[in-house]
Amino acid sequence: MKNLVTFITFFPLLLGFILAAVWWTRDEKNLEPILTGLGLLATITGIFGERWASANEKRIEFLRALLNECRSNEVILSDSRFNPNSHKPGRPIVFPRLIISVTETAIASDVFAERQDRELFSLLHQWRHTANEFNRRLDITELRTFTNLSAQEIRSLYEALQESKEFNEALNLTQHITTFLKSKYPKGNGDSEVLTPSRNY
Numbered sequence: 001m002k003n004l005v006t007f008i009t010f011f012p013l014l015l016g017f018i019l020a021a022v023w024w025t026r027d028e029k030n031l032e033p034i035l036t037g038l039g040l041l042a043t044i045t046g047i048f049g050e051r052w053a054s055a056n057e058k059r060i061e062f063l064r065a066l067l068n069e070c071r072s073n074e075v076i077l078s079d080s081r082f083n084p085n086s087h088k089p090g091r092p093i094v095f096p097r098l099i100i101s102v103t104e105t106a107i108a109s110d111v112f113a114e115r116q117d118r119e120l121f122s123l124l125h126q127w128r129h130t131a132n133e134f135n136r137r138l139d140i141t142e143l144r145t146f147t148n149l150s151a152q153e154i155r156s157l158y159e160a161l162q163e164s165k166e167f168n169e170a171l172n173l174t175q176h177i178t179t180f181l182k183s184k185y186p187k188g189n190g191d192s193e194v195l196t197p198s199r200n201y
Contacts, residue, residue, distance in 0.1 A: 063185050069102040070178040084158040090151030095138045098131040134166040
């Protein structure tokens with residue numbers, strides 16, 4: 001559908017430009033075909049320019065949002081609730097979840113599907129999978145700790161969570177993506193606000 005709309009938009013303009021060029025070759029003293037051709041050429045380039053500018057602005061906005069999301073996830077992963085030594089003995093807690101809303105929107109929109117962003121696009125898919133796996137691990141841990149376990153059993157689950165593959169992969173990957181965004185996409189390093197997870201003790 002998108003290609004059809006593009007064809008319907010540009011074909012009449014391109015045809016008009018060609019006809020104006022033919023008209024001018026047959027009557028070189030007449031300036032009207034030149035003015036008509038220049039007007040059509042300006043219209044065509046203007047449409048392309050506007051689309052490029054809009055797509056580029058959208059891309060930069062997504063880059064800034066992704067950097068903000070990565071910084072927020074770094075704050076979440078450094079939360080004291082992931083340190084078993086900071087817990088009250090025998091008291092189950094609710095963990096903050098990793099944020100992937102911007103990542104999912106960026107993947108769905110295909111804004112980074114072009115060849116120049118292939119590495120970033122691959123990292124986003126990897127991050128979505130890793131974050132979902134980690135959040136699922138949190139669900140399981142919380143479910144088990146709220147089933148009247150002993151204080152020692154709860155602590156063992158929290159220690160296992162901190163040492164788990166899911167936790168370390170999430171921590172390493174979010175740091176890697178943050179560094180990657182800063183080094184490869186400097187235009188996306190605008191001001192951003194880090195979201196601080198609420199504490200639900």
